[in-house]
Amino acid sequence: MKYSRVKSAFVSGFEVKTILVEVDINSRSTQQVFKIVGMPNTAILESQKRVFSAIRNSGFNFPNGNVTVNLAPSNLKKQGTHFDLPISVGILLASKQINFDIDDYYIFGEIGLNGEIRGIPGITLLLLELAQKEKNAKFIIPKENEEEALFLEENNEVYVISHLSEIIYIFDNEKKEKYKAAPGEKFYEENEEQIDFSDIKGQYFAKRAAEIAAAGFHNLLMKGSPGSGKTMIARRIPTILPEMTREEIIESTKIYSIYGYLNKIIRKRPFRAPHHSASTASIIGGGSDSKPGEISLAHNGVLFLDEFPEFRTDVIEALRQPLEDGIVTISRAKVVATYPAKFMLVAAQNPCPCGYYGDPEHECTCSINQIINYNRKISGPISDRIDIKITVPRVKIDELLNDFSEESSEAIKERVERASKIQIKRQNKLNGKLTQKEVKKYIKLDEKAEEFLKEGAKAFKMTGRGINRVLKVSRTIADLNDSKYVTVEHVSEAFQYRGEENL
Template sequence: MSLAVLKSRALNGMDAPQVTVEVHLANGLPAFTIVGLPETEVKESKDRVRAALQNARFDFPAQRITVNLAPADLPKESGRFDLPIALGILAASGQIPADSLAGYEFAGELSLSGELRPIRGALAMTFAICQSHHATQAAFILPQANAAEAALVSDAAIYPARSLLDVCAHFAAVSEDSKLSRYRPDLQAVRPAYPDFSDVKGQLPAKRALEVAAAGGHSVLMLGPPGTGKSMLAARFPGILPAMSEQEALESAAVQSLTSGFAIERWKARPFRSPHHTASAVALVGGGSTPRPGEISLAHRGVLFLDELPEFDRKVLEVLREPMESGRIHISRAARQAEFPAAFQLIAAMNPCPCGYLGHPNGKCRCTPDLIARYQGKISGPLADRIDVQIQVGALPQSDLIRQADGEPSAAILARVEAAFARQLQRQGYANSFLNTRAIDTFCRADQRGEALLQQAMQKFSWSARAYHRVLKLARTIADLAGSELIQPPHIAEAIQYRRALAEH
């Protein structure tokens, strides 16, 4: 048979459209041609495939080889097509049975020795395979290093292989021992591990604010002098977030598999991304000629920590505004468009002034009011308006720090957070931070005294309608932590205090 047809997958954002790999052998001068809009990595597969076949002791046909990657208008990138191209040549030349390839999809990059190297996006590809097969079970042959992440999709039959020879032995069916075994991950042994809040001494108001933020999915800005524990608190924040559901864990893992791959040890662990303040807008939201996810998507269902917030370029910070509202980012380029999920929880930290010591007990600050205003003004009003909790993290006197006992452990805080989150799921089915205007009117009603208090605060601080709604959502979360069905004046008062850190300067 001079023609072989196999199935594989490309990547387009989070989608993985099917690619048909057609290999045809014809008489004529020896040549090796790949068509179907291949990018440089795919064109280079000719040399990898030739060397892999020869080093695996197969015959490389001295014929005119044409490989077509269909559909022709879909760009093809990366070395994932090496394995199906090599198998197609072997099937077309009669060295392996072509009929047995049906019902499988293939992906894998070949080394010159024939070993299979890992690929990007294995989990996203497995998702797409299962959706396209519907009732029938999908069979996917891919490198051993990608097996764990791909097998997270329970409906897929994953057959990992270490080399091209392993795959060929599977289809030759010389014996049962030579066949590839289906991979089944042991997810019960995986337990997320986070730093513990007991390491943080003092800072009870900041811990309380983070507890409220974790319970309702709210964003946080911590403002305080250097060395007060802002970064330490942020690093421990994922440990008090509610446990991830299966769907959330799969979404997060699928995004991470699009970059360097997903490690099974991170299963159901909330992502924690902390980009440096020199990061560009593309690094933050994603992009490139072939769109890839940025930091906000890699933090999907987890935490995006921006330390030294005013040191970020203002244009970079402004790109966060739409994803913070929608939970998605749509990247448009001249030739490619892609959409990635970006339901992250923003935790930001900043100094109160350029020197950092405004309000510090040592009184070192010499910044003028104008300098302080300009420094805090680097955070635009629209962005600050979208940050629910704005708190000051003060410096602890040395005597108090020495006397402080160990802080409350994360497990105790997590128990309260999960109880409050369970009330939200029972009431509206999602976290309070995602309440829209109609849902706020339904679930966030305050009594007459609470409403009057909120109106006074709105007039005094000149809040926008967005800020008004966010305070109501915060108050709803505080009431949930207190186990109260009604939002009472103390809940409103606490929520108001969480919007005043920047306004005071």
């Protein structure tokens, strides 16, 4: 009997599904037939073509007779082009052109007509999930994905090949070492532009707000006229956020991997700034292939929405679930995908359509109704989830020109790290993510502070949610001061970040 089975897997949403590639060859048949079953039709035709040519162009023969390939289980909706390699290996095994024990191996890779193996998205996720399920799983993957083997334990052997003909070397004890994945220098490569908080002159109020937002992972809204430096501040927030943990690095890298990046290891907190004209699918996720969107690419980092009121209403509304739960669920054509989306929302906007409302140097040409409508676009439920709202005035020219040296991101980050650790120790999450119940449980005010908050709430006619926001921000300010209790000083500072709630 000429039969073989090869293990493979694919990514569906944020999940890994394993499959078995079975190959059966009936060489008594006089006709040459090559059939693949268990894949969508269009994908089959293309895969057939590539596999047929690749085998012949790699020093092997395509077997005569009736060749049937089955991808089991057949009811799974399979995605991706990376079954080419396991199919080819299966055919070579079934036709006895190679003869190895491949039971422990998972194989992925797209093949070119000439036998070249091409990189594919999703490898990080595939490797990590399968290695977790099977402690001794081994892998054969495209050389182009080599860096993605980085996070695996040492007992998981990963081999990388760049041409189908190399498959024989992996089972050759003398040669196989050369094909073992060895994450190299690419991992350490860094050529990003250097930006730093010290680039920003003055703006001490906005900088302090950014520091508090970073320390408690609070969402932040900045209002200010054109050129006041909102974008400049937003871009620098990732530089003061705590270093990513290993778990965060892995999780973010998985997302970028299934999004389509090869070998992109996310070690720095992401900063994503989609344009307001971007489609809902590109921001939230979805589209025909249910890919993760910008909000998931921003996971563990900053999602910057500049000119916030200009975003589509359905985009703004779709932010509610992720802001609440840190995940996003996308359903489309029976495929339901859930992706992580725990980001810090940094929104910026002008105070009015013309941009100059409240600016002492320019006249605002908007009507009062225009101003109100513009600010109303951010609905209650979204506004409720933004703890810190500030106005950013334009910096004065002599402040801009002085050569006083401003505090560096490194110095601010140190305080942020310290305050974050206190929060994790106390409640295992950051203040910005506390639920209403947790606010009650973890935020303790001293007596005077309690009194002060009550008076303030009355004077400002604050809602329950508004009070919760002030409480959370006060707690972060107290944590920055390493104070067990929240005091009047902390609460009164927190009041300054409420924004003009009624406009």
